[in-house]
Amino acid sequence: MDEVEAPSFQRARRPEHRELRKQEILDAAEALLAEMPADEISLRELGRRLGVSKTHVVRYFESREGVFLGLLARLRLAWLDALADEWPAAPCEPDQVMRAWADSLAARPVLCQLWSLLPSVLERNVSADTVRIYKLVDLEHRTRLAKLVRDRVPALTADAALTLTEYAVVSLVGLWPFSNPTPTVVEATADPRLAGSRVDFATMYGEILQTTLAGLLTRA
Template sequence: MSAGFQRARRPEQIEARRTAILAAARELLAERPVADISLRELACRVGLAKSNVLRYFDSREAIFLEVLDAAWTAWLDDLEGLLGDPAPADPGFAREERVAGKIAVTLGERRLLCELISSMAPVLERNISLEFARSFKGRAAASTERLGVLVRTRVPELSADGARQFALGVVVLVSGAWPLANPTDVVAKAAAEVGATPEFADGLAEGLTNLLAGLVARRR
């Protein structure tokens, strides 16, 4: 902890301290997986004691969930432009394949987002307060709804409920596919020996295409 530490009291001071902590968390996530980052290491990176970090966030897990929320919002902002304008339906399910493929490719380019999504339910949501859980889940639900709307705008045959199911399916598929595609060194070596090394973006695109096409087909 820096010798000149003073507790932030004014709103702008508190926000500046929170911003610094989140920036430190992102820096560490660029270096190693979330599971390998301790609260002590994060506190040292930002120049505070652990107890002082916890003045601004509920827990280590809450910090990384805030990073996830910001990364998810940034992805949706970019995705809206990348999906382009709505277009007439193509023969078969080519349009669904195109939309699902763009989602998969953009997620594959965002390691931080995918890692935090895959860690959300099993790790990061295990040590947070009820108040923070309400806030985070409310924001997560809004982001999921936004993704559903983006997809339904491009695939209008999809029902509102189907759009929500698809958006939730994106989270579920990323949660499972990312760890499989990014195993430990030992598991990666063993998988390579038997020819079982999954490619994240391609596998995700296939799964999302099947999900989206299936939801549309059920509506027809």
């Protein structure tokens, strides 16, 4: 049986109240992701955390994946807002910026987990309109990220900086699962002969970003 909706989470009528309800749902999703993998979180579990039915959640997000897309955009924006303080100030060495980029993401595992699920999970079971809105926000965020990079690596063109952000996302999607393996894989790679198969996200991601940046600068 679905949970009974709590009086404190009544259906919103005004736009500002609706936005508040959406943020409360995203808060609950973020808290759950800190406790369990995304594939274990359902709309029913989200509703239980909020004290409402899953039907109530669907009034604000069309699906679980829609919730995760909204949370990914929110967490990415918070990350961008923090980069001015977390990245070295110009002038600085390009490799310093790439290492700071990797370290800042490694410190945000929920953001990385959601980002890594983008093509395989988050962009499924949602409408074309939801995906379109997300991708427009994503482009806005990556454009801002590209500008932050160019402020510190002025030799990079605007187009190349935006290309770097595209490669960075694709690399994260592939690398994050490898650096956060299942318990079975952790047990298997405890074998000393497989020590080279263990992946540290921050280290390898930083190397990928440095190599990609060097290639784009050379090509330019």
